[in-house]
Amino acid sequence: MKVLAIETSCDETAIAIVGFKGGSKSPGISILGNALYSQASLHAHLGGVVPMLAKREHGKNLIPLLESALRQAKLWKLHAKEKPLDAKTDKKVRAILEREPELREAFMALVPRLSRPTIDAIAVTHGPGLEPALWVGVNIAKALALIWNKPIIPVNHMEGHVFSSLLVEQKPKQYLLSKVSYPAVALLISGGHTELIHIKKPGKYSLLGATRDDAAGEAFDKVARMLGLPYPGGPEISKLAEEARTKKLPRALELPRPMLTSKDLEFSFAGLKTAVLYKLKDMKLDDATKRGVAREFEDAVTEVLVTKTKAALLKTKSKTLIAGGGVAANRHIRAGLKSMTESLGNISCFLPAPSLTTDNAVMIAVAGFLKQRGTKKKNVSFKADGNLRLSSNSSKK
Ligand code: KG4
Ligand code: ZN
Numbered sequence: 001m002k003v004l005a006i007e008t009s010c011d012e013t014a015i016a017i018v019g020f021k022g023g024s025k026s027p028g029i030s031i032l033g034n035a036l037y038s039q040a041s042l043h044a045h046l047g048g049v050v051p052m053l054a055k056r057e058h059g060k061n062l063i064p065l066l067e068s069a070l071r072q073a074k075l076w077k078l079h080a081k082e083k084p085l086d087a088k089t090d091k092k093v094r095a096i097l098e099r100e101p102e103l104r105e106a107f108m109a110l111v112p113r114l115s116r117p118t119i120d121a122i123a124v125t126h127g128p129g130l131e132p133a134l135w136v137g138v139n140i141a142k143a144l145a146l147i148w149n150k151p152i153i154p155v156n157h158m159e160g161h162v163f164s165s166l167l168v169e170q171k172p173k174q175y176l177l178s179k180v181s182y183p184a185v186a187l188l189i190s191g192g193h194t195e196l197i198h199i200k201k202p203g204k205y206s207l208l209g210a211t212r213d214d215a216a217g218e219a220f221d222k223v224a225r226m227l228g229l230p231y232p233g234g235p236e237i238s239k240l241a242e243e244a245r246t247k248k249l250p251r252a253l254e255l256p257r258p259m260l261t262s263k264d265l266e267f268s269f270a271g272l273k274t275a276v277l278y279k280l281k282d283m284k285l286d287d288a289t290k291r292g293v294a295r296e297f298e299d300a301v302t303e304v305l306v307t308k309t310k311a312a313l314l315k316t317k318s319k320t321l322i323a324g325g326g327v328a329a330n331r332h333i334r335a336g337l338k339s340m341t342e343s344l345g346n347i348s349c350f351l352p353a354p355s356l357t358t359d360n361a362v363m364i365a366v367a368g369f370l371k372q373r374g375t376k377k378k379n380v381s382f383k384a385d386g387n388l389r390l391s392s393n394s395s396k397k
């Protein structure tokens with residue numbers, strides 16, 4: 001089975017074509033095409049992702065990325081002669097892409113000339129994320145599904161992050177899905193989310209706790225901005241913090257560990273960010289200060305994440321920890337989670353491979369394949385939902 005997947009929830013535009021062999025328990029997974037364009041540098045000087053700019057960029061990038069993914073997968077074939085769409089399909093496609101005029105033009109110039117690729121389904125992220133950005137992906141997925149007459153699978157972005165942590169590389173572009181002992185806990189840490197999720201069995205998610213204000217990645221990005229570092233701030237802070245540790249610099253300041261001793265599994269990072277702001281008022285913003293702040297900030301976030309995750313594992317008597325999302329790229333946090341699970345003994349810890357940690361469409365293909373295997377539903381009607389939740393017990397904001 002081959003799945004074409006589309007991801008546009010934030011500032012990465014991505015299309016992947018992924019092949020699956022064997023049963024759903026341990027499918028062999030091959031990345032046949034993987035085309036990704038990061039808009040990060042475009043949003044960098046604006047200090048964060050601007051939703052309407054992200055939407056416009058997705059509209060521009062999707063058709064070139066579709067071409068690239070199809071070519072990589074050797075599924076790119078143009079009709080010898082142009083084959084116009086029948087009037088009904090033409091009208092429907094134009095209506096689906098009505099709000100994306102630039103994308104619609106590029107789409108109509110290319111897709112009717114393409115011979116239908118041998119894929120079995122189209123998976124697309126429909127939330128959570130920036131709603132205008134999500135809609136672009138959802139709409140192109142619906143238009144392709146209509147023209148190519150393929151089933152379409154709406155995927156939750158956070159479930160994608162869960163599966164990306166379970167992919168184990170066998171050889172380049174070939175993966176297996178790790179076998180998970182349930183119950184498990186997922187720690188999902190990204191630019192928009194910080195959540196602890198209880199997975200009782202595959203596909204059964206319930207929320208244990210989440211941030212009350214800023215997400216962990218958001219805090220990294222905001223503190224980076226205070227230090228004059230570009231967006232995305234996580235990797236920048238991490239680099240400076242590592243330098244402070246290797247150079248064995250003395251601890252430059254003390255920051256709070258918010259909610260560390262609260263009895264629940266909630267987080268709060270807004271206060272930590274404000275604490276940095278106040279401390280910086282009394283400090284000269286030189287390289288030594290930047291390194292010192294980066295290190296203490298990273299230590300504070302790590303300590304809180306590790307402590308709460310440990311409490312979640314113990315509370316749910318889980319056998320597995322799955323950490324995912326962009327912040328799971330952080331080496332200090334990874335090391336903290338690894339050593340915590342080792343100290344508990346008997347708990348497997350799954351972390352995403354560096355290449356699949358930040359947003360990508362491969363994880364959306366995998367989540368889509370596992371969700372829809374065997375069903376033949378075509379063109380289900382669904383919406384983009386910026387606040388889509390993974391867990392059944394959490395209410396929408
Ligand atoms: O999952 P992701 O790519 O996009 C969202 O769904 O939000 O996560 C992006 C977030 C950004 O806030 C970025 O600063 C953070 O992940 N990030 C990191 C690191 N790499 C990316 N945070 C800390 N350390 C890193 N090495
Ligand atoms: Zn993400």
